[in-house]
Amino acid sequence: MKNNVSKLALVVLLLAVFSCKEEKKEAVKTASKNSATTFNLKKEVMESTIVIPAELNAFTYVDMYAKVSSYVKTLKVDIGSKVKKGQLLISLEAPEITSKLLAAEAQLHAAEAVYMASKNTYNRLLETSKTEGTISKNQMELALATKNTDNAKLQAAKATYKEYQVMQSYLQIKAPFTGIVTARNVNIGAYVGPSGKGSELPLVTVQDVKKLRLGVSVPENYAGYIHTGDEINFRVNSIPGKTFTANVARMSGALDNKLRSERIEIDIENNPLLKPGMVAEVTLNLQTKEPLYVVPKSAVMTYSEGSFVIKSVKGKAQKVAVTKRRETNGKMEVFSNELHENDQLLTVASEEIRNGDALSVM
Known part of the structure; x- marks a missing residue:
């Protein structure tokens, strides 16, 4: 009986020793798995650029239609004709x-x-x-x-006489401003009017090409970085190797419902190389006025629930939800009320690390 008790005690002792060894091995294994390098969180002003397609348009242009049903009597201009404000372009007959x-x-x-x-x-x-x-x-x-x-x-x-006088004045199509005729869609004798086939296309199109406007739709994520007066660079596809510089003249102040972008416009003074309708690539410099937390891109992991970084708090892991902003050159701006300057964050975040895991910080 004593021998059996002694044997049982020996077995229990051996199992306890073996269990302790396994726990130590598991702890060492876990510590090895959760070993990571960290960095101190700092705020920086990060600069980046984006390239957005845009289109050049005349600063002022108008499509001119017939106000009343009539026939083209005389046509005094053609494509390329330079016109002055008030000049007679087309005479109609009714x-x-x-x-x-x-x-x-x-x-x-x-x-x-x-x-x-x-x-x-x-x-x-x-x-x-x-x-x-x-x-x-x-x-x-x-x-x-x-x-x-x-x-x-x-x-x-x-009143009746004046009404018909006004209607007769509609038979004289005059230039609303000084510019150039860029389109003509009628010939002498053509029927034109406010309805029907004669109104499908404008009679003529007049554009003022002395000054151009470059319209750019800036995505919502970047709209906050652009301000009136900012300098921008742009290239035109048809003029390779040439870079143009201008400043943001005006901003819409609202987002487009379809594109979720803000319209900005750049005014460009007379440049013989540039013409309305040209396609351009605009380079926007994005720079925040206030510094934000900047972390390596590898420090942020993204799930379906959101984006997180791992903070080391007294040697234990703590996941912190963050909002991602811009990223460039392997760095990313993040925001969270739970982050503070000089917090220790893991340089490389891993999905295997869970809240409360012991970290072997190097």
């Missing part, structure tokens, strides 16, 4: 408008004659009524009413 204008003019003259007659009649009655008993009060009221009615008809005739 006989029905001319006829209506003449009829309105005749009605106006008739209304003027009727009003002058009723006005003179009222004035004579008024003068006669100064002699007591010559003109009744009823006669005076009727004369005054007739004069006012005829005056109202005269004003209506004037």
Whole structure:
């Protein structure tokens, strides 16, 4: 019986020793697995650039259409014609408008004659009524009413005549500003109008090419780094080896609902090399005014739940959720309220390291 007890005690002792050795081996193995290099978290001002496609457009341009149904009578310009503000470009013809204008003019003259007659009649009655008993009060009221009615008809005739005058002015297509004709889509005798086939294309397109505007749609992630007055560089595909420099003139201040980007515009003074419609590549320099936490890209791991870094707190791992910003040259900007300057972060984050794991920091 004593021998059995002794043997049992010996077995238990051996199992305990073996278990301790295994635990030590596992601890050593875990410490080896979680051994990592760290760095002290610092704030930096990180600079980076992005290249965005853009298109050059004339600073001012207009597509000119016919306001009324008519025919092209004379065509005084063609593609490439330089025009001045107020210059006649196209003369249209609409006989029905001319006829209506003449009829309105005749009605106006008739209304003027009727009003002058009723006005003179009222004035004579008024003068006669100064002699007591010559003109009744009823006669005076009727004369005054007739004069006012005829005056109202005269004003209506004037309005009708002016309306047809304005419609006739639409037959003269004039340049709204000084520029160049860049498109012509009609010929003499063509039917044009506000509806139907004649309105599918503009009669002519006039552009002011002395000044150009370069429009750029900046993605939401980068829009906050651009400010009015910032200097930008751009290249034009059709002019290889040439770099142009300009400044941001204006920003839309809102994001486009479809592209989720902000529209910025750059004004470019007259440059004979540049033309409206050219495709450009704009280089934007992205630089924050305030420094942010910058970490190696390898220090950030991303899951479906979000992005994390691993912080070493008293030799143990602590995962910290972060918001990623820009990344360039192997570095990345991150933000989190749980991060502080000089925190120790793992240079290379690993999915195998869990919260509370002991770290062997090197």
